[in-house]
Structures are given as C-alpha cells and as structure tokens.
Amino acid sequence: MSIDQLSSSISSKIADIRSTVATGGPLPVGRTETVSYDNEIVRKFAIAAAGWGIIGFLVGIIIAVKLYLPDFLAGIDFLSYGRLRPLHTNAVIFAFAGNAIFFGVYYSLQRLCKARMYSDLLSNIHFWGWQLIIVSAALTLPLGFTTSKEYAELEWPIDIAITLVWVTFGWNMIGTIARRKDKHMYVAIWFYLATFLTVALLHVVNSLELPVSFLKSYSAYAGVQDALVQWWYGHNAVAFFLTTPFLGIMYYFVPKAADRPVYSYRLSIIHFWALVFMYIWAGPHHLLYTALPDWAQSLGVVFSFMLIAPSWGGMINGLLTLRGAWDKVKSDPVLKFFVVGVTAYGMSTFEGPMMSLKNVNAIAHYTDYIIAHVHLGALLWNGGLTFAMLYYIFPRIYRQKDGSPTKLHSIKLANWHFWLMTLGVLFYVVPMYIGGITQSLMWKQFMPDGSLQYPNFLETVTQIIPMYVLRSVGGTMYLVGALVGVYNLYKTAKSGSLLRNESVEVVNHRLAEAQGQPEKKESWHRFLEARPLRFAIYTFVAVLIGGVVEYVPTTLIKSNIPTIASVTPYTPLEIEGRDLYIREGCNTCHSQMIRPFRDETERYGEYSKAGEFVYDHPFLWGSKRTGPDLHRVGAKYPDAWHWKHMLEPRSTSPGSIMPAYPWLYDSKLDTTHTEGKIITLRNLGVPYADGFERVAVQDMKTQANKIAESLKGTGVKDVQPNMEIVAMIAYLQRLGTDIKKAAPQAKSETAHK
Amino acid sequence: MFVIAILLIASICVAACFLIGYLWASRSGQYDDMHTPAIRMLFDDRRASGK
Numbered sequence: 001m002s003i004d005q006l007s008s009s010i011s012s013k014i015a016d017i018r019s020t021v022a023t024g025g026p027l028p029v030g031r032t033e034t035v036s037y038d039n040e041i042v043r044k045f046a047i048a049a050a051g052w053g054i055i056g057f058l059v060g061i062i063i064a065v066k067l068y069l070p071d072f073l074a075g076i077d078f079l080s081y082g083r084l085r086p087l088h089t090n091a092v093i094f095a096f097a098g099n100a101i102f103f104g105v106y107y108s109l110q111r112l113c114k115a116r117m118y119s120d121l122l123s124n125i126h127f128w129g130w131q132l133i134i135v136s137a138a139l140t141l142p143l144g145f146t147t148s149k150e151y152a153e154l155e156w157p158i159d160i161a162i163t164l165v166w167v168t169f170g171w172n173m174i175g176t177i178a179r180r181k182d183k184h185m186y187v188a189i190w191f192y193l194a195t196f197l198t199v200a201l202l203h204v205v206n207s208l209e210l211p212v213s214f215l216k217s218y219s220a221y222a223g224v225q226d227a228l229v230q231w232w233y234g235h236n237a238v239a240f241f242l243t244t245p246f247l248g249i250m251y252y253f254v255p256k257a258a259d260r261p262v263y264s265y266r267l268s269i270i271h272f273w274a275l276v277f278m279y280i281w282a283g284p285h286h287l288l289y290t291a292l293p294d295w296a297q298s299l300g301v302v303f304s305f306m307l308i309a310p311s312w313g314g315m316i317n318g319l320l321t322l323r324g325a326w327d328k329v330k331s332d333p334v335l336k337f338f339v340v341g342v343t344a345y346g347m348s349t350f351e352g353p354m355m356s357l358k359n360v361n362a363i364a365h366y367t368d369y370i371i372a373h374v375h376l377g378a379l380l381w382n383g384g385l386t387f388a389m390l391y392y393i394f395p396r397i398y399r400q401k402d403g404s405p406t407k408l409h410s411i412k413l414a415n416w417h418f419w420l421m422t423l424g425v426l427f428y429v430v431p432m433y434i435g436g437i438t439q440s441l442m443w444k445q446f447m448p449d450g451s452l453q454y455p456n457f458l459e460t461v462t463q464i465i466p467m468y469v470l471r472s473v474g475g476t477m478y479l480v481g482a483l484v485g486v487y488n489l490y491k492t493a494k495s496g497s498l499l500r501n502e503s504v505e506v507v508n509h510r511l512a513e514a515q516g517q518p519e520k521k522e523s524w525h526r527f528l529e530a531r532p533l534r535f536a537i538y539t540f541v542a543v544l545i546g547g548v549v550e551y552v553p554t555t556l557i558k559s560n561i562p563t564i565a566s567v568t569p570y571t572p573l574e575i576e577g578r579d580l581y582i583r584e585g586c587n588t589c590h591s592q593m594i595r596p597f598r599d600e601t602e603r604y605g606e607y608s609k610a611g612e613f614v615y616d617h618p619f620l621w622g623s624k625r626t627g628p629d630l631h632r633v634g635a636k637y638p639d640a641w642h643w644k645h646m647l648e649p650r651s652t653s654p655g656s657i658m659p660a661y662p663w664l665y666d667s668k669l670d671t672t673h674t675e676g677k678i679i680t681l682r683n684l685g686v687p688y689a690d691g692f693e694r695v696a697v698q699d700m701k702t703q704a705n706k707i708a709e710s711l712k713g714t715g716v717k718d719v720q721p722n723m724e725i726v727a728m729i730a731y732l733q734r735l736g737t738d739i740k741k742a743a744p745q746a747k748s749e750t751a752h753k
Numbered sequence: 754m755f756v757i758a759i760l761l762i763a764s765i766c767v768a769a770c771f772l773i774g775y776l777w778a779s780r781s782g783q784y785d786d787m788h789t790p791a792i793r794m795l796f797d798d799r800r801a802s803g804k
C-alpha cells in the first residue's frame with residue numbers, strides 16, 4: 001500500500017471506530033485525559049537485564065572453557081562445572097530474559113492500555129523482589145543448594161518468593177489492563193496474560209516439594225512421575241516464559257519500530273489460541289525412548305509437531321509486518337536485531353518439531369545437538385529481541401534538554417554488536433551440531449562382528465573437543481557484542497536525562513462508551529443461565545478442579561505403580577550420597593536412563609525400567625551425556641576405582657574432561673538431617689519402616705565402615721568412614737543393581753541391602 | 754503413573770480456561786474490529802501540554 005492509500009484508509013477506519021464504539025450518541029470529541037507513563041521502572045528493569053545478561057553470558061563462557069580445560073578454576077567447590085551450570089541457566093533465563101520481559105511489558109503495556117502501571121508500589125516490589133530472588137540464586141546455587149530439576153533448581157524458600165513476586169507482577173499487570181482506555185486489547189496483551197497465568201500454574205505444580213531443612217527439600221513426585229511433571233514444566237517454561245512474552249513484545253515493538261501495521265491481525269488471533277492450547281502438551285518430547293509410557297511419548301510427539309503451525313504464524317506475522325519497509329532494515333539496527341531474532345524463532349520452531357520425531361530424537365537426545373538448538377533460540381530470539389528493545393527504548397526514555405528523544409550514540413557500534421551477535425551464534429551453533437551428531441553416531445557405531453566400535457565413551461568425547469573450543473569462541477563473540485551494546489546504551493543515556501514520567505494526552509474511549517450505554521446490569525447467574533454453552537463449560541471446569549483435589553492425595557501418599565519386587569528404597573548412606581550427587585550437579589553431565597537401543601544396552605547394560613525409579617525423589621534421569629550414562633554403574637567398577645576417579649579423573653581415564661572433586665575427601669559427611677530425610681521420604685511414600693529413622697545414622701556408619709574397610713584392603717590408605725566420598729561411592733555402587741537382586745521376603749520392609 | 758492423571762487434568766483445565774477466555778473475548782467484541790487495532794497502536798500519544 002502506498003503512503004497516500006495508507007493514510008486515506010486510516011482516516012476511513014478512524015471514522016469506523018467512531019461509529020462502532022458509541023451507540024448512545026456522538027463521541028465527545030476533544031475530551032482527553034492526561035496520563036503519565038512510568039519510565040523509571042522501565043529503566044530499572046532494562047539496566048537489570050543488561051547487567052545480569054553480561055554476568056550470565058560470562059558464566060556460560062566459564063563453563064564452556066571448563067569443558068576442554070577441566071583444570072580451569074579447578075579445586076574450588078563453588079566454581080565447579082556442576083555448580084555453575086545451573087547458575088548460568090538461571091541467570092540467562094530468569095535474570096537476563098526475565099528482566100527483559102519485564103522492561104518490555106512495562107513499557108508496552110502502559111502505552112497499549114494508555115494507562116500508567118496500576119501501582120508504583122507493586123512495580124517496585126516486583127522489581128526489587130525479582131532482583132533479590134536472583135541474588136539468592138547466585139548465592140545458593142554455587143554452594144550446592146539445588147533441587148536438580150532443570151530451570152527449577154532453586155530451593156523451596158526461593159520458590160515461595162518467586163510465587164509471591166510473580167503474583168505481584170500479575171496483579172500490577174491486570175490492574176493496569178483493567179484501567180485501559182480502550183475496551184479492545186491489542187494482541188500483545190493477550191500474550192502477556194497467557195504468560196502470567198500459565199507460568200504461575202507451571203511453577204506451583206512443579207515446585208511441589210517437602211522440605212527437610214531450610215535449603216533442602218525432596219520433590220513430591222518420584223521417578224517417571226517426576227520426569228513427566230518436570231518436563232511438562234520445563235518445556236512450558238520455554239513456551240510461556242521464553243516464547244509468549246517475547247511474541248507479545250514482537251507484536252508491539254516491530255510495528256512501532258517499522259511504523260507498519262502487523263501483517264495480519266486475523267493470523268495473530270488464530271496462532272495465539274492455537275499456540276497457547278498446543279504448547280502445554282509438548283513436554284514429553286524431552287522423554288522420548290525413556291521409561292515414560294509410550295502413549296504419553298506419542299502425545300508429546302504429535303503436539304510438538306503440530307506446533308510448527310502456530311509458531312510459524314508468529315514468525316510470518318512478525319517478518320511480513322516489514323513488507324514494504326525492508327529498506328529500513330538496512331539503516332536501522334533495531335530492525336536488524338528484530339529480523340534476525342524473528343527468523344531465528346522460525347528456525348528454532350522448525351527444528352524443535354523435527355527433533356520431536358522419535359527417529360530424529362533417537363540420534364539427537366543427550367547430545368550437544370540439543371544445546372545447539374537451545375542456544376539458537378535463546379541467543380538470537382530472546383537475546384536479539386532484548387537488544388532490539390533496548391536500542392528502541394533507550395533513546396525514547398532518555399530525553400534531550402528540549403524534551404525530544406536522544407539519538408542512539410552510535411549506529412556503527414550497534415551494527416558491530418549485531419554482527420558479533422549473529423556470527424557469534426553461528427560459531428556457537430554449528431560446532432555443536434557437528435559435535436552432537438558426530439558423538440551420537442560414534443556411540444551407535446557397530447563393528448561387523450556386532451561389538452561397539454567405540455566401547456570407550458571417552459573416545460567420543462575427545463573427538464569433539466575442537467567443537468567445544470569453537471563454541472566458546474562463539475560465546476565470547478556474543479559477550480563482546482553485548483558489552484559493545486552496553487557501552488553504546490550507556491553513552492546514549494549520558495547524552496540526555498531520564499524522562500521519569502512521560503505525560504501524554506489520551507482519549508478515554510471506555511468512558512465515552514460507558515456514558516453511551518446506560519443499561520441495567522443483570523445478575524451474573526441470570527446472565528449465565530441464558531447461555532447454556534458457557535454455563536456448561538464453567539461447570540466442567542469446576543468439576544475438573546474437584547478431580548484434581550481428589551487425585552493429589554492418592555498419588556502422593558500411596559504409590560500404586562506396578563513396582564519391580566526386587567527394587568527397595570535407598571539406605572540412609574545411599575540417600576546422603578544421592579544428595580551429594582545432586583549437590584555437585586552430577587546430573588548435568590551424566591544421565592541415568594538407558595534407552596532400549598542395542599548400542600545402549602551393549603554399552604551400559606539392561607535398559608532402564610519405570611519401576612526402578614519409584615523411590616527417586618527427585619528423578620535424576622538427566623538430559624545430557626557429557627559423560628557416560630550411570631544408571632547401571634553399580635558394581636561395575638571396584639570401590640577403589642571410584643575413589644581414584646573422583647579424586648583425579650585423569651588418573652583412571654587419561655584425557656577425561658571431568659572435573660576433580662578433592663573437597664569430597666576433606667569434608668565430613670553432615671548427618672544432622674539424615675533422620676529428617678528418612679521421615680520426609682516416608683511421608684512422600686517411600687516404605688521405610690516406622691521408627692527406622694532412629695537407627696538410620698547407625699545403619700549409615702555400619703555401611704560406611706564396610707566401604708572404608710574394602711578401600712583400605714585395596715591399598716587406599718587415608719580413608720575415613722565419615723568422608724563424603726564414602727557416601728558418594730555407596731550411592732554409585734547401588735545404581736541399577738536392584739533388578740539383579742532376588743525379591744526381598746514379603747514381610748521385610750526395611751531398607752537394607 | 755497417576756501423575757499423568759493430574760497433568761492431564763491440569764492441562765485440560767488450562768485448555769478449558771483458554772477456551773472460556775476465547776469465548777468471553779469473542780462475545781465481548783474483541784474481534785469485531787479486525788482492521789483498526791493494528792493501525793491504532795502505531796500512533797504515538799500526544800505529549801501533554803505544560804509538562
């Protein structure tokens with residue numbers, strides 16, 4: 001459409017608005033209100049996003065380097081890979097992307113509603129509360145206080161804080177929407193609402209856990225159930241924290257930056273509803289070929305595949321908004337970041353459904369291919385949109401002396417940032433694709449005689465080390481680009497001053513509309529009674545809620561899962577060892593789920609059965625094999641091997657990239673909570689005998705002494721039974737051994753080996 | 754495996770909520786005008802005089 005055609009169609013459409021809105025009389029033209037937008041809160045969240053982003057990227061580079069230089073920052077427990085990896089994921093998801101969502105929402109929502117945020121107090125509680133949560137994550141995660149559940153690692157007190165702060169955010173947002181001046185809500189607002197509602201549900205359901213102590217809890221779910229809930233949460237964290245709010249952001253900022261209307265409003269309606277309905281079901285694609293029941297896996301595959309449609313609806317809408325304005329992309333860095341971001345969103349949402357196909361997943365799961373997929377989306381979609389927003393917003397909230405917006409300090413630097421970001425991601429993602437597929441194919445390679453070509457897992461690791469190096473180059477480029485961006489934004493801010501409260505004049509269409517319709521309100525039930533479909537739906541929902549309330553106790557208190565008779569609960573020493581495994585983040589490199597593939601049963605042993613995990617609170621199936629699967633490591637190596645390997649991995653496995661764990665040999669096992677752990681686990685349904693907790697510590701000592709004696713017998717001189725490593729060895733030696741045991745006598749319920 | 758029941762119910766609840774939301778939105782006129790919203794949001798607000 002040419003500019004002339006556009007402006008005349010706009011005029012006729014404004015006339016249409018006037019006729020559709022007011023039924024009781026002419027619109028009171030000229031009646032305006034003054035509204036003042038809060039830019040201070042936008043700036044707060046923006047600076048937080050930028051700052052935490054730099055930190056999150058830096059932690060990412062540190063752990064990337066550790067993968068090929070395992071002695072880098074080694075020997076310090078709070079800087080080990082397993083402790084830092086969740087710090088990286090939490091920082092980039094909740095601190096970087098989280099604060100970015102908030103500054104994007106606070107900026108756009110006010111302007112779309114033509115109303116100031118509902119409450120400045122709630123805005124500030126939200127901001128400071130969120131930053132405090134991030135700080136508590138930065139303190140607790142490296143110290144090993146973690147639940148081990150991905151993107152939900154923070155322990156229970158912080159989970160409660162997250163709930164409270166999230167409710168504050170929603171309250172503030174919904175209050176603002178209630179005060180909007182137009183009855184009609186722009187599409188971005190639908191996405192923001194869906195985000196708030198669904199993240200609240202996901203967080204609460206997945207974080208159900210029973211505390212043992214101030215910073216330790218056990219998941220209310222176990223084994224297969226825990227895996228299902230965790231990945232229902234995990235995938236929908238991607239859907240409703242990393243996708244829907246950013247789609248809302250796209251719908252506001254891209255049209256504004258390009259000065260072009262959204263390509264198809266109709267499409268935005270269709271893809272919004274399709275997306276929010278379908279995404280919830282996609283979780284099981286993280287669990288394909290695991291012990292999750294087949295029908296649940298198939299459900300996840302089908303919905304994940306269908307998800308291409310609504311996701312690409314979003315991409316198409318975003319990109320085609322720039323129809324007729326592509327020349328602007330050449331000159332405007334904001335649009336460059338948006339275009340690459342939205343394109344990467346399309347790439348990721350094509351790749352994801354492909355990876356959800358079982359045959360593709362059989363190759364890609366547990367490899368660096370997954371990491372590549374994550375970072376393509378996270379770095380270019382979430383990162384790209386965040387940078388685009390920052391470059392858009394800063395000149396508009398920082399004003400020159402005459403009140404006009406400042407100019408971005410340097411277009412050239414913004415372009416440098418853009419290319420560092422884009423090429424950095426290329427150097428990140430392509431090596432990870434290559435490394436992931438190479439490693440997987442090596443795992444699966446058989447000799448003609450039917451034996452594994454690469455029986456030593458370490459060979460497959462060594463092969464892809466150059467890819468790890470390249471990836472860290474890419475990540476560093478990305479960080480440097482971000483630093484360039486921060487400098488550019490800083491200079492932009494310095495060239496003006498913050499317009500704390502932006503006063504504008506707006507027409508209150510809802511007020512006008514209300515004045516034109518003086519009808520009496522009927523009671524809500526009367527109203528519903530005349531609408532049978534709506535009534536039926538509300539009833540259905542009410543019934544479902546009741547169903548949920550009824551089911552929860554039965555699942556938590558008594559387990560009816562068909563169990564394997566010989567599977568018994570962990571001993572107290574093994575529980576302590578398991579908690580050390582969780583503390584050290586071993587599950588971030590090692591899986592515990594052998595898939596029913598011949599190459600896996602050859603390499604690791606019998607494939608993993610659902611019934612083996614019934615007492616695993618939380619589950620530890622893992623999602624990545626930087627190191628080998630450990631589900632059947634029990635009784636595979638002698639105690640002394642584990643002793644040497646954990647002390648210095650390269651002493652038993654030359655070339656290994658696993659970090660050393662010397663502090664497990666210096667520290668005494670903390671037994672203050674052992675009794676509490678037995679009681680809590682029993683409350684969660686693990687069949688420890690009543691009163692067993694009273695003898696738990698003694699039971700631990702007996703088992704530890706046995707292990708210490710066995711170690712001394714094989715020449716290990718300085719072992720003490722109360723060392724943490726002894727507990728760790730006990731746990732590792734138990735893994736996967738139950739199915740080979742005879743079923744215990746019917747009466748016996750004690751957790752003894 | 755009973756947690757599948759919880760998740761199915763929760764997911765159906767969420768889907769039902771979205772369905773209700775869609776029906777409510779549709780009935781209260783959210784989709785009556787398909788043309789102006791995309792254009793209306795492009796206009797920047799006029800700066801308040803005297804501030």
